[in-house]
Amino acid sequence: MFQNIPLWPARASNFAGNVDALYIFLLTLCGLMCLAIFTMITIFVIKYRRRPGVYAEQIEGSNALEFTWTFIPLGIFLCIFVWSSAIYFQQHTPPKDSAEVYTVAKQWMWKFQHVEGQREINELHVPVGRDVRMIMTSQDVIHSFYVPAFRIKQDVLPGRYTVAWFRATKPGVYHLFCAEYCGTMHSGMIGDVVVMEPKDYQAWASGGAPSGSLADTGQGLFQSLGCNTCHRLDTQGRGPNLTGVFGRPVLLDDGRTVTADENYVRESILNPGAKVVSGFKPIMPTFQGIVSDEQLNALVAYIKSLSQQPAGAAGTPNMSPPTSETPLSNR
């Protein structure tokens, strides 16, 4: 029965090989370490077993040995640290032209919004070979987006966006698990990540016939909520003109400068008084409780599209927005 038990899950992302390489290195290293210690213990326990007339030899210790087994392990640990940090750095530095999938987690379900407009629940379709950036938030408690075959996991928090990214490398259907305990049906908050060849993906994407891109939905909301009465796009209104704002630094009225990323846009809609743009009055009402997390995602996608050139290409994946290239801080 044991031949059916693999030692690692399928490798289906750009990270899987790197993570497994380090894992196998550590397995080997630690395996040898265990073997060495267990062998020594076994030899000592047998060779120096108590015998009549044979006494223990008293040894104080050895500074040379102590320093050896302090600094050699430390050196090895530092190598592991550097190697593993390099992987982590990569995991937290999505390429700037990634396709984007907005994710809303809730007890006990995963909701995905593709920028092209498709929406999915507990199923995520992605093509092989495309960098995908997951922009995730939670409607209630903390969840965690975990795809073992991709070797990625990222907690999904209420009240902010966190980000994960991957590039799928092998077609197939893979587990999606919630990895942060989230209440009664935590173990039921699972789904499938369907990795498809690009042409199959295109067929799938055009099959659903979405009503419009996510940014289009956002534009509709921008008007129906009356955002455009202050945030005019042709001139400077009572609120800042949002054209070209996304991804750029913004000077605040308290003198600080922040980057207008997803989290900033989100916060400015829900808690407009927190970071007011320099030169404007804090007159914007909060939209907390008025817009849902999915609608917020649409608004963010729309505001992001206002910074993309040429105008009108909103929502087209891999059109690079001028996002900052600093690693994600997730704040």
Place this chain on the structure above:
Amino acid sequence: MATATVPAVERENYLNKEYGVMSWLLTTDHKRIALLYLVSITFFFFIGGFFALLIRLELLTPAGDLMQADTYNKMFTMHGQVMVFFFLIPAVPAVLGNFLIPIMIGAKDLAFPRVNLLSWYLFIAGGAFMLYTILTGGVDTGWTFYTPLSTQFLDTHVVAAALAIFIAGFSSILTGLNFIVTIHRMRAPGMTWSRLPLFVWANYATAIIQVLGTPVLAITLMLVALERIFHLGIFNPQMGGDPLLFQHLFWFYSHPAVYIMILPGMGVVSEVVTAFARKRIFGYRFMALALIAIAVLGFLVWAHHMFIAGISLYAAMVFSLLSYFVAVPSAIKVFNWTSTMYRGSISYTTPMLYALGFIGLFTMGGLTGLFLAALGIDVHVTDTYFVIAHFHYIMVGGMVLAYMAGIHYWWPKMSGRMYPESWGRLAALIIFIGFNLTFFPQFILGYLGMPRRYWQYAPEFQVLNVLSTAGATILAVGYILPMIYLLWSMRYGKPAEANPWHAAGLEWMIESPPKTFNFDETPTVTWEAYNYDELNQEVPVER
């Protein structure tokens, strides 16, 4: 309990000096309080173990079929809370530490005997709230109480459970304070810091963490209770709170708490390995220094529990680096224990078998910690069964085995009776096998991606889960055996000599069991710890 079993003809000792329930409930004798703790934590150990068994039974099949999802969530929550706060944390310090520290330093009692009794009552009060929580429906926050789940989304007994841990925490603080003052102020003439047994050093390092860390847990749990009761916006993002703040506060205590649970075990193992190898400890100063280094560095690594929680990239790197630093003193300890056996005169008694098991399993637990401190790998294995296996190798393979080693080693001193040696060895072997069968498959499960706290799981994980459950039943037998033969030995065991192991240390220079104030007159210490070269070398060969 033990009073009735000591024959009346014996000389007066701490067990037969007084009889009756009140003589126990109002005692200020550190040895009697140690036994009160022994009975209390054994009770909680079996409650926590019962929950563990139910968890393993549910996981025998992929479907959630033995109990409801909510029930399962309560099982793993209460298993964690009971085992961590009502067994592992008090286990060695409150039982063995209480009994031995005054004797080992040549004192008549702890510095504050009544505070010592108070700390047991606080433990019992906390335990009563925990029992109330269990009996009135339980709590399902996970032992970690993560917000906002615990503060806004659950309607179980969260406040009662938090209160239970809050109160038990004060018991831990008082024990720590008592040890620190005792070790500073009550050492016998000649018992310098460099002559202290490592068991005392280990409990000293532990006490520092207890005193500095536990108040933070108390504050954190109070904030959880306040947020639940008064709906304050501390952790609730909708009211401007921050759920990550909770995790920082919680792990600021709960990571050092891991060292509260393992350092005293390291102390036990140092005593046992030296006694049964009949040797000085290898590198005494490095061993003592490593204990303190772990206690101090342990406060600087808490966010390694949060690498995927949404902390910044660079914060994660700093905490990863510091986690590797704290691994170094642990490695030093393993190397020194192993070297202590070199050219020794080793006998295979029950405590030694447990201590050898400890070294092996702690090594595996520690080495798998290197995987978790590695950022890129932690992302994949955190919150999976890999973590479960890792910390059970430390907590059960490490601490519980050390505790068992200590209980057997000092049982003659505590009870005045010898336990049956062959039964002891058999139980040690069963525990070792059962433990590895339970937890080794979980490393593989974790890397395959099975998340922790799953009531139902994907069918491909079943074989490894069945192995794990099989191991747990073996482990259960291994725990019940000592319970039976130790109780049996209190009545029928061979009366113990003052020093049945021919071991070094002040505790072996007084009668078994000791009299109420330990020493007729305060001893003057003129020897180093583990002075096996000065003891009679002719020791019978154990068979």
